[in-house]
Amino acid sequence: MKLFDVYPLHNIAIVRAEGSYVWDDQGTQYLDMYGGHAVISIGHTHPHYVETVVNQLKNIGFYSNSVIIKQQRELADKLGKLSGKEGYQLFLCNSGAEANENAMKLASFHNGRKKVVAFKGSFHGRTSLAVAVTDNPNIVAPVNRTDNVIFLPFNDVTALEQLFAQQGAEISSVIVEGIQGVGGIKVASPEFLQAIRRLCDQYGTVFIADSVQCGCGRSGKYYSHDWAGVNADIYTMAKGLGNGFPIGAISISPKIAPKYGMLGTTFGGNHLACAAAIAVADVIAADRLIDNAREVGEYLMSELRKLPGIKEVRGRGLMIGIELPDDSTEIRKRLLHDEKIFVGSSGKTVIRLLPALNITRDHADRFVTALKKLLTA
Numbered sequence: 001m002k003l004f005d006v007y008p009l010h011n012i013a014i015v016r017a018e019g020s021y022v023w024d025d026q027g028t029q030y031l032d033m034y035g036g037h038a039v040i041s042i043g044h045t046h047p048h049y050v051e052t053v054v055n056q057l058k059n060i061g062f063y064s065n066s067v068i069i070k071q072q073r074e075l076a077d078k079l080g081k082l083s084g085k086e087g088y089q090l091f092l093c094n095s096g097a098e099a100n101e102n103a104m105k106l107a108s109f110h111n112g113r114k115k116v117v118a119f120k121g122s123f124h125g126r127t128s129l130a131v132a133v134t135d136n137p138n139i140v141a142p143v144n145r146t147d148n149v150i151f152l153p154f155n156d157v158t159a160l161e162q163l164f165a166q167q168g169a170e171i172s173s174v175i176v177e178g179i180q181g182v183g184g185i186k187v188a189s190p191e192f193l194q195a196i197r198r199l200c201d202q203y204g205t206v207f208i209a210d211s212v213q214c215g216c217g218r219s220g221k222y223y224s225h226d227w228a229g230v231n232a233d234i235y236t237m238a239k240g241l242g243n244g245f246p247i248g249a250i251s252i253s254p255k256i257a258p259k260y261g262m263l264g265t266t267f268g269g270n271h272l273a274c275a276a277a278i279a280v281a282d283v284i285a286a287d288r289l290i291d292n293a294r295e296v297g298e299y300l301m302s303e304l305r306k307l308p309g310i311k312e313v314r315g316r317g318l319m320i321g322i323e324l325p326d327d328s329t330e331i332r333k334r335l336l337h338d339e340k341i342f343v344g345s346s347g348k349t350v351i352r353l354l355p356a357l358n359i360t361r362d363h364a365d366r367f368v369t370a371l372k373k374l375l376t377a
């Protein structure tokens, strides 16, 4: 059997990793400024993480959600503390799309409504409702199309107010990334997130903060939406939560009540996934990685802004977009093959950086020096 060919691949086989470095099967070392799409939060193969996951596996890897899984409660406590939202409730699943799917479904159960507001440039995943609120017709199959989703321009308070004035009583939820990732590292303005909060309160709509990419401390606060000083009703998480172990979660406001059977999953919240996420939460807290993300991120962005040939540097913490005047493909290829640095992209012109939250100024300097060399060559 061959692989179903849906991914354009770099011709590199990664076989080993440590911290912010990965090695290919030829022994070549690469600096990882992309963390495998924002997944690597505490660095590859972190010793505490490896030890915790291995020890857990020796005891038990999985049992179903029909028994008490103490690790779920420990994880809920730790995430409540880390995020500063201890009164919230945790539901565990397996991926970012699944987290968003569950969030929108829960909102609809909660207020009995059907319509969801999403924004231009959004990416929320590839399952049915998650892809329906994703602004990319190329990945929406005919079966996913629905009249229940309304797309509005991002960061446009007036458009939001007008829509709510007309249809507010029918809107179940608003789903918004605090920083659009796939959409080009576009930061939601505090006024915009505050307006969403205000209108959701006024009309009984559920505010869903998609924190799958911008959450788990990456922005320099646990949730990037925290920068606006507002609380969402549901936060969705995945990626950095498990540092590579597949896990998704939603953190749910106390005002939304659970009912037996309303949500469920076979694998979500299993012992092994929880152990991985607990180890991640431990390291983030012990090593003050949210502060590091903010500090190194600010430093990196300020150094990048000094470089010639860049149109704009955007982002918060260690979620950074470098917009070039033209297509970034060639520069990214040269970063990878000549400078041995992994980066990502958003669209054609934006280089996307999503490194581990414990990168140092030295890593940042190495990247800036390499990019400068290519931009001035």
Ligand SMILES: Cc1ncc(COP(=O)(O)O)c(C=O)c1O
Binding pocket: 037, 095, 096, 097, 098, 100, 123, 124, 125, 126, 177, 181, 182, 210, 211, 212, 213, 214, 238, 239
């Ligand atoms: C903001 C956002 N939401 C949701 C998802 C979907 O997550 P997953 O690929 O784990 O389903 C992604 C993935 O890139 C994302 O960036």
